[in-house]
Amino acid sequence: MASLKVVFPLQILAIIAVAVGLGVMVAGRWNNSRVDDFKISRELRTQQILSKMGTIQAGDILPVFDLRDSAGRKVDLKAIVRSPTLISFFDPGCGACLSDMKMFWRLAGGGPEREKIIFVTSSQPQLAAEAQQKLGTNFRVLFDLQDGYGSELGISTVPLNVTVDSCLRITMIVAGALTEDECKNILRGNPN
Secondary structure, three states: OHHHHHHHHHHHHHHHHHHHHHHHHHHHHHHHHHHHHHHHHHHHHHHHHHHHHOOOOOOOEOOOOOEEOOOOOEEOHHHHOOOOEEEEEOOOOOHHHHHHHHHHHHHHOOOHHHHHEEEEEOOOHHHHHHHHHHHOOOOEEEEOOOOHHHHHHOOOOOOEEEEEOOOOEEEEEEEOOOOHHHHHHHHOOOOO
């Protein structure tokens, strides 16, 4: 009878260990599956949006419109993009946009990688400043107050994330939020 008391708890522990192991494995596969499903869905949405825009695609040079900094000074995008850079078209009231901004800040913070990210909005500077203050971020935000990108290129969805090389050649376009791995790759200079 004494051996049953010892064996029985060991059997329960073995069953629990197997159940936990299976649970972790299933959860990992389910999580990877969810990320893959998210990316496929986002890719389809990106293609739909780009077909409606019909004006930009990977390989094109990103047109430069009248952009201003928060003080109202004109900013030449060609002059500030010196390496692969993410240009995120965003709205300070967009939850996915702010999630991307917060994730980039967590990954890049005040380091030099922060210079690889530029946010562009057609919203008023005060709204963008309030959003950054609320998030505790301090990214470069440029203002397209004449809505050149929206009216000329048909950019009507946010976030719209565009990576460009140092010549402003578009290397990737993603409509919607980015995954953490995508954010890390962009910061490493490898957006694809």
